[in-house]
Amino acid sequence: MTNRSTIILPMQQQALDTRSRILSTARELFHGRSYADVGIKEICEIAQVQKGSFYHFFPSKQDLAMAVIDDMADDWAHGFVAEAFDRDLPPLERLDYLVDAAYYWQKAAKDLEGRMPGCLFGNLALEISTRDEVIRARINAVFEKASARFHETLDEAMDLGLLEPLDSGATAQAMLAYLEGVILLAKSRNDPEVVRILGPAIKTLRIELPATN
Amino acid sequence: MTNRSTIILPMQQQALDTRSRILSTARELFHGRSYADVGIKEICEIAQVQKGSFYHFFPSKQDLAMAVIDDMADDWAHGFVAEAFDRDLPPLERLDYLVDAAYYWQKAAKDLEGRMPGCLFGNLALEISTRDEVIRARINAVFEKASARFHETLDEAMDLGLLEPLDSGATAQAMLAYLEGVILLAKSRNDPEVVRILGPAIKTLRIELPATN
DNA sequence: CCATGAGTTGACCGACCGGTCGACTCACAA
């Protein structure tokens, strides 16, 4: 366990208030490394906040994690996920857009830091969900929401006759799982290209409607 | 971060030698919780080994992690993965067998401990691969091997005419990614049924051969 | 003019971390 990040203080952060500085620093560190590996002291140093101030805003590290999850989920929902699931795009193209966005994001991160951070939610889910029920539930809720966006998209594609009838709810979950899996594999290879190559196959996933007899 | 496991010493371990006791205890704890969360002290207590003895066999926690990965990969290769990829089984049935095995394993673990441990390799990959290049490479090698089994299976299915021609190498990776993703999602829901429901769709994944013109 | 309270500061806490080490046991070979 060597070389910590050498980033000291992103300029942009100078303007933010204390709470936001803590939040965005924690998010960056948790995403780039892991929850357990990042200590409050380090977060405070990078965010240029004193320990006492930290605990003024967040009662515990667990609460910080929850806030980070909410913050990231929010950015997601209003950021590239919103763009990808743009209702003006043909439904099936949204999937390609999403994969593209994931690829470019991971690639940018790797070019910048040398390693693929993967998906914050996936990372936290595997690291923490066996140990902290509250955090697990929170992450799960984020996945449920993401899955719902897939679900809408598939239903719309079916309505437009672009897709043979299938179990859109289950298939939506399968697609989310696949996306997470692809990012996991890419991270373990430390190679974003995996996302670009495997990603598009997300459109081939199908779970049939339960037989109605 | 509360309630540790209450398992104290599985009977079977009484018979094992010191090194094996450390190894199997560490494996269980790393799998059930996480790498960072499990300390050497705790491993020693459960394995009934003194700290000094531990460091007689493993130079560091990192070395222990490597040994655990190798040990688990070995058990895998000779255990249910070997069964699933049994050459006597029709190729495409092997995939169902694999999904079934994953489901029952996760379900058994959850019934026993109350939570889904997920895949040890996936867990470690997301937790450690951004921080420890050596461990990352080791895990990646395990994934490469697993991917190769899928690859063989797909080639065999194509040879038998059970499958339209496709890019079997890429599709094999996609299937592995999907399996990991499904387990990730199931873990974040703490519900093994996710594996049973989403798993079989692994057979629908397809990556076409690159156009040859 | 002062009271209030949100926000800041940094010293401090006990617990725990991974890891070290010198003393010890004991089976076995010379």
Place this chain on the structure above:
DNA sequence: TTGTGAGTCGACCGGTCGGTCAACTCATGG
């Protein structure tokens, strides 16, 4: 009988962990 070395033992190390706290600043409103 004695030397050797693999394995055992547990006290100990410096450092870090998440978290506490009393003292402080300072803008605001009465």
